[in-house]
Each structure stands twice: as C-alpha cells, then as structure tokens.
Amino acid sequence: MPSPSYAAFLFDMDGTLITSTVAAERVWTRWAARHGLDAAAFVPTIHGVRAADTIRRQNLPGIDVEAEAAWVERGEIEDLEGVAPIAGAIDFVRRLPPDRWAVVTSATVPLATARMRAAGVEPPAVLITAEDVARGKPDPAGYRLAAERLGVAAADCLVFEDAEAGIAAGEAAGCDVRIVTAAWTHPLETTHPTLADYGDLRLEVRPDGSLELGS
Incomplete structure (x- = not known):
C-alpha cells in the first residue's frame, strides 16, 4: 500500500521538536x-x-x-536547562520546503523563541503561538490557522504531536496525526502511529511539492 502524501507538516513544539x-x-x-x-x-x-x-x-x-x-x-x-532538539528533528525540518511546514505551539512568542533558540531549531516562516488564537488546544484553531497561512487545506496536513490536548486539536482540525514519544514522562495510549524520534524517518518531497513520510 503506498504511503499517503501531504500538502504540509504541522508540528507541535514542546515534546515534539524539542525536549523541554x-x-x-x-x-x-x-x-x-x-x-x-x-x-x-x-x-x-x-x-x-x-x-x-x-x-x-x-x-x-x-x-x-x-x-x-x-x-x-x-x-x-x-529555566532552559536540558532544553534540546528531539533526535533528528533539526535535520528533518531542514529538509522540508520552507512553505510546507509550520509550528503550532501553546507557548507564547517569547517562550517559543527562547526554547527554539536554546535547542538550535530555526523557527519556521509560519509560527502559530498562544497569542494567535482565541482558544488554545484542544481547540483546532491553531492547526487550522497554520494550514490557512501555508495556503493548504488542514485535511491535507499531517500533525506531529505528543500530548493529549494537541492530539485532540489535530484530530478536530481534520488532520492525520503522528505521535512523537521521545520526551514522554507520562505515557498515554493512542491509536495513532508513533515514532520515537526523527532519526530513521524517510522523507520524500515529490515534484509537486507534496510530502511523503516513511521509516
């Protein structure tokens, strides 16, 4: 069965791209x-x-x-002690076209900026923070806004998440969801596909700009 392709990838920040x-x-x-x-x-x-x-x-x-x-x-x-990138995350997002990914975080702009800087993750062109939405996760507003700013449909996006509220937000936005477990301190049960980190992920950027993910 062929792997699905996506118009864009939407990442949570804490516990998903960085360990904070x-x-x-x-x-x-x-x-x-x-x-x-x-x-x-x-x-x-x-x-x-x-x-x-x-x-x-x-x-x-x-x-x-x-x-x-x-x-x-x-x-x-x-307190940024121990803040670091999830294994493979920096290389993975660097391989993504700039207009094909976004970060959707419940952190504020100052906190998101501080943590990404500490982890060495370059902020994307589209960064949705706590200030950008009237209702935070588990409301889907943040993921829908990210898709809108990228010019794609939310239903054509893959969300990377690690927490229950974010998973629910991605689901409610109509996105596929993949769970990153690297930073879990409180494991949860999920029916979504999981990945420990980004080290072994295969990424294909198709000629039309769509993204295919494998392992």
Missing part, C-alpha cells in the same frame, strides 16, 4: 507549591495547553490569571 518537558515541569511544580496544589496530580495536566488556560482550570479564588501566567512564562524562559 523536564524544564517545564520544574517551573510548574514550583507554581503548584505556591498555590498548595498536589504537584504529582497537577503537573501531568499542563502539557500541550496554554499556561493561562491551565491556571484558569484550577478555579483558584482571587487569582489574577494573567499575572500568574506571566510568572510561569518568566520562569520557563529563565
């Missing part, structure tokens, strides 16, 4: 302690979701959500 999970969990553990939350139960819920949305979900009385999100953002920008 441990750094993020350090900051969110500190935040949880400040507010008396059970970090062991809380921290696994932060992944793939905008910081403000995560904080809002806690329903803490008298909290300034934007101020708390800014506190988390500062901490994450300052």
Whole structure:
C-alpha cells in the first residue's frame, strides 16, 4: 500500500521538536507549591495547553490569571536547562520546503523563541503561538490557522504531536496525526502511529511539492 502524501507538516513544539518537558515541569511544580496544589496530580495536566488556560482550570479564588501566567512564562524562559532538539528533528525540518511546514505551539512568542533558540531549531516562516488564537488546544484553531497561512487545506496536513490536548486539536482540525514519544514522562495510549524520534524517518518531497513520510 503506498504511503499517503501531504500538502504540509504541522508540528507541535514542546515534546515534539524539542525536549523541554523536564524544564517545564520544574517551573510548574514550583507554581503548584505556591498555590498548595498536589504537584504529582497537577503537573501531568499542563502539557500541550496554554499556561493561562491551565491556571484558569484550577478555579483558584482571587487569582489574577494573567499575572500568574506571566510568572510561569518568566520562569520557563529563565529555566532552559536540558532544553534540546528531539533526535533528528533539526535535520528533518531542514529538509522540508520552507512553505510546507509550520509550528503550532501553546507557548507564547517569547517562550517559543527562547526554547527554539536554546535547542538550535530555526523557527519556521509560519509560527502559530498562544497569542494567535482565541482558544488554545484542544481547540483546532491553531492547526487550522497554520494550514490557512501555508495556503493548504488542514485535511491535507499531517500533525506531529505528543500530548493529549494537541492530539485532540489535530484530530478536530481534520488532520492525520503522528505521535512523537521521545520526551514522554507520562505515557498515554493512542491509536495513532508513533515514532520515537526523527532519526530513521524517510522523507520524500515529490515534484509537486507534496510530502511523503516513511521509516
């Protein structure tokens, strides 16, 4: 059976192109302690979701959500220890035509820029961040916007994700989804194809510019 081809690849950032999970969990553990939350139960819920949305979900009385999100953002920008590219990711995206891939992240522009710089990943021409959408993942708005800016249909795109919220967003956008497991600290069950990293992936750019993925 021939491999499917895609108009574009849409990548989540944290845990998908770069390993930032441990750094993020350090900051969110500190935040949880400040507010008396059970970090062991809380921290696994932060992944793939905008910081403000995560904080809002806690329903803490008298909290300034934007101020708390800014506190988390500062901490994450300052704590870049261990942030690195997923194996093979830099070479893989360098082989993609610039107009055929995008990053869709729940991070803000300053945090996304800091983490990609720390990992040595060159930001793509299309970078969708927390500021670009009214509703973050699991809402599909980010992936739909990325496809629109690339000039392709979302249904013709392949999403690379690692977290439940992002997987749900890719599904809701009508995209195929492939799961990157390299940075998992909290494994999840999925029916989607998985890959440990990008080291053994085969990429073919067809004459019409479409992308075919193999292993």
